[in-house]
Amino acid sequence: MSVIEKNNPTDEDVLVEVSGLSKKFCKDLKTSLWYGIMDLFAGYSGNKKNRELRSKEFWAVKDINFTLRRGECIGLIGHNGAGKSTLLKILNGLINPDEGRVIMRGKVSALIELGAGFNPILTGRENIYNNGAVLGFSRSEIERKLQKIIEFSELEEFLDMPVQNYSSGMKVRLGFAVAAQMEPDVLIIDEVLAVGDLGFKLKCFKIIDEILPKTAIIFVSHSMPHISRICNQIILLDRGKTKFQGEDTAKAIDLYYAKFSENDSNVIFDDGSTEIKKLQILDKPILDNLPQVNWGDNIDISLYVNTKFKTLPKAYITIFDKEQRPVAALVQSENIIEINSNELIFKFHIEKIQLSKGLYNINVAFFNPLNNAPIIRVNSVLAFQVLYFQDTWPPMLLDAEMAFEEV
Numbered sequence: 001m002s003v004i005e006k007n008n009p010t011d012e013d014v015l016v017e018v019s020g021l022s023k024k025f026c027k028d029l030k031t032s033l034w035y036g037i038m039d040l041f042a043g044y045s046g047n048k049k050n051r052e053l054r055s056k057e058f059w060a061v062k063d064i065n066f067t068l069r070r071g072e073c074i075g076l077i078g079h080n081g082a083g084k085s086t087l088l089k090i091l092n093g094l095i096n097p098d099e100g101r102v103i104m105r106g107k108v109s110a111l112i113e114l115g116a117g118f119n120p121i122l123t124g125r126e127n128i129y130n131n132g133a134v135l136g137f138s139r140s141e142i143e144r145k146l147q148k149i150i151e152f153s154e155l156e157e158f159l160d161m162p163v164q165n166y167s168s169g170m171k172v173r174l175g176f177a178v179a180a181q182m183e184p185d186v187l188i189i190d191e192v193l194a195v196g197d198l199g200f201k202l203k204c205f206k207i208i209d210e211i212l213p214k215t216a217i218i219f220v221s222h223s224m225p226h227i228s229r230i231c232n233q234i235i236l237l238d239r240g241k242t243k244f245q246g247e248d249t250a251k252a253i254d255l256y257y258a259k260f261s262e263n264d265s266n267v268i269f270d271d272g273s274t275e276i277k278k279l280q281i282l283d284k285p286i287l288d289n290l291p292q293v294n295w296g297d298n299i300d301i302s303l304y305v306n307t308k309f310k311t312l313p314k315a316y317i318t319i320f321d322k323e324q325r326p327v328a329a330l331v332q333s334e335n336i337i338e339i340n341s342n343e344l345i346f347k348f349h350i351e352k353i354q355l356s357k358g359l360y361n362i363n364v365a366f367f368n369p370l371n372n373a374p375i376i377r378v379n380s381v382l383a384f385q386v387l388y389f390q391d392t393w394p395p396m397l398l399d400a401e402m403a404f405e406e407v
């Protein structure tokens with residue numbers, strides 16, 4: 001039984017229905033071929049339900065369910081190998097699931113792999129006609145769209161060159177231009193935006209905003225800013241299974257980052273003269289080893305150091321957000337306590353912290369005050385969590401007091 005069905009719409013707005021979707025793979029090619037032959041002889045169909053996993057098999061995607069309406073964008077996130085691309089390939093009909101079903105309604109455009117859907121030996125222009133024809137457009141309809149596709153892709157002078165000679169960015173430009181201009185009902189985008197340059201990404205987001213009211217979008221990315229920019233629901237996959245599903249995109253993104261937050265500190269440079277003993281955020285509750293700081297709190301940080309350095313080294317603390325963007329720096333503590341000749345405590349005070357909600361990491365560096373030469377640099381010495389009732393993507397949430405003026 002084919003599980004990819006093109007149906008007449010019953011509820012006009014529901015464009016994608018996915019239920020109980022599962023796909024298994026075998027880790028070993030020889031065994032996989034052997035199972036294939038055995039299944040053929042045993043008369044198994046690939047879709048037979050409740051089949052146990054055999055030796056060396058694993059679920060790449062297991063029991064995925066969701067419904068997507070016109071105007072909605074679902075983000076599929078998860079670590080490498082979580083099953084995102086496999087799920088997209090099933091949705092696009094490139095591979096068959098072992099269990100479950102997919103119903104897609106209307107025209108489906110997919111940007112799945114770089115250059116996927118393009119014939120490499122054909123020119124860009126010929127590929128545009130090919131893709132359009134596959135989506136059911138007549139030659140004259142494609143001709144009407146051609147100019148917009150060329151304008152969007154900015155590839156006019158390369159349009160008659162075989163696609164195999166295109167750069168990665170050029171392939172993505174052409175692919176996105178075709179997919180977006182063909183007025184799809186369902187648009188599937190897999191990570192490809194990462195390849196385009198900034199100007200192209202901005203154009204893509206503009207187009208996505210324009211077509212979203214008429215389209216259901218399935219979007220895979222490792223870029224959480226991109227995910228939070230366009231998705232209104234998220235599935236977080238972990239080893240093929242749904243770890244989180246829902247409209248609370250901030251929560252899904254927090255869970256995604258939590259997987260990567262167990263990084264140990266690492267020494268980047270060390271001249272052997274100074275040792276960072278401990279970094280502490282004082283008087284804050286600890287949850288899962290993370291100091292919990294409320295937005296707007298005052299924070300006191302103590303940095304314990306052992307140093308053989310002759311002069312007092314210059315301290316430099318940098319705070320990084322979960323995307324590893326540096327968001328703040330604390331330069332040289334005013335308040336240094338000498339315990340004995342080589343044991344020091346540097347005390348930093350932050351008045352009313354205005355970092356937005358989320359997980360932060362602290363890197364520490366010491367420099368020679370005379371010539372600014374590095375003494376020691378250690379990354380991820382301490383992580384902490386800023387709490388706030390609302391998620392904001394920019395790293396700073398400033399307390400702008402409102403003033404009303406009577407007119």
Ligand SMILES: Nc1ncnc2c1ncn2[C@@H]1O[C@H](COP(=O)(O)OP(=O)(O)OP(=O)(O)O)[C@@H](O)[C@H]1O
Pocket residue numbers: 025026027060078079080081082083084085086087
């Ligand atoms: N054809 C295949 N044969 C065997 N295993 C496969 C095949 N395709 C994918 N896999 C396995 O399925 C799992 C999921 O892979 P998939 O490409 O879907 O992950 P992903 O979430 O898209 O990862 P990434 O973020 O790295 O792109 C991986 O363990 C991968 O090795």
